Amino acid sequence: MNKILLTFLLTCLWIFPSDLKAQKHPKKILLFYKTAAYKHASIPAGIAAIVKLGKEFKFQTDTSSDSNLFTVENLKKYNAVVFLSTSGDMLDSLQQRSFENYIRTGGGYMGIHGASAGGYNWPWYGKLVGAIFNGHPVQQFATFNVIDRKNRATRHLPESWNIKEELYNFKNISNDIKVLITVDESTYKGGTNGSFHPMAWYRDFEGGRSFYTALGHADEKYTNPLFLKHILEGIRYAMGRKS
Numbered sequence: 001m002n003k004i005l006l007t008f009l010l011t012c013l014w015i016f017p018s019d020l021k022a023q024k025h026p027k028k029i030l031l032f033y034k035t036a037a038y039k040h041a042s043i044p045a046g047i048a049a050i051v052k053l054g055k056e057f058k059f060q061t062d063t064s065s066d067s068n069l070f071t072v073e074n075l076k077k078y079n080a081v082v083f084l085s086t087s088g089d090m091l092d093s094l095q096q097r098s099f100e101n102y103i104r105t106g107g108g109y110m111g112i113h114g115a116s117a118g119g120y121n122w123p124w125y126g127k128l129v130g131a132i133f134n135g136h137p138v139q140q141f142a143t144f145n146v147i148d149r150k151n152r153a154t155r156h157l158p159e160s161w162n163i164k165e166e167l168y169n170f171k172n173i174s175n176d177i178k179v180l181i182t183v184d185e186s187t188y189k190g191g192t193n194g195s196f197h198p199m200a201w202y203r204d205f206e207g208g209r210s211f212y213t214a215l216g217h218a219d220e221k222y223t224n225p226l227f228l229k230h231i232l233e234g235i236r237y238a239m240g241r242k243s
Contacts, residue, residue, distance in 0.1 A: 027079045027239050028060040034067055036088025040114050042219045046084045049222035053232050059239065070095035075102040080209075080238035085114030085216065089121055096122055103128065103208035108238030112231060113216035116168065129212050130177040130201055131170035137190020139166050139217065144199060148180045152241075153200070153211070153233035157226055162187075166217035169193055177201040181213075200230070202237055211237050 031050055033043050047063050054061035059079075070091055075081070075098060083090075091099060103109060109128055117133035119125030126132045144161040146154045167183060169192040181200040185191030200213040211234040221227045 030078045030081045031063040033084040034065040034090045040085040045219040045222040070098050072098045080108035082110045083115035087118045108209040110238040111212040131173040134169045134171040142188035143184045154180045168214045
């Protein structure tokens with residue numbers, strides 16, 4: 001019996017080595033929330049929600065507003081870096097180059113809400129995000145259309161989703177982003193992007209991965225199960241899981 005048990009255990013080690021390795025080395029993200037300009041009041045709620053998601057779905061989360069963490073060696077520890085409503089000039093030139101290297105060597109980026117409103121003196125960052133913030137009207141209800149019904153980050157959402165949000169307008173929208181959600185400008189006042197107004201998207205970028213959602217302005221989003229599933233799957237994509 002002991003020989004049979006030993007043979008079974010050795011077989012398991014042979015068949016499932018990657019699973020065992022994953023258990024010893026769980027995926028890890030850096031949740032970065034530095035604000036050098038406007039500071040969203042919902043950042044603490046976002047931090048708490050993402051840390052909780054990490055505990056529930058087995059990825060480690062380091063949280064920091066310290067840009068000194070952006071070194072080539074330190075970034076190697078992370079499967080993805082999440083920019084939570086960051087703003088302004090977040091990184092100096094050396095830190096920028098370190099993060100560019102991180103993406104180009106297979107790293108992942110996720111931007112949430114205000115993350116598109118920063119790095120204006122860093123053209124590469126706008127390309128990474130996929131678009132640049134270009135103002136917004138007052139918060140109001142609007143109809144969001146989920147145009148990708150197969151992606152893990154959106155397939156759980158209503159096809160037409162009417163919610164209150166701070167509705168970002170964008171400029172320099174990349175033509176290669178894979179759009180998940182748009183907003184219908186006829187359902188609110190202040191939109192400037194016209195008939196095609198992306199609000200969440202993803203794509204491979206320069207050897208790495210990029211996912212961005214413009215949703216996430218207010219505290220209540222970070223207790224909304226639909227939104228939490230949306231950002232969870234965005235993080236998972238940034239960490240390397242296929243869409």
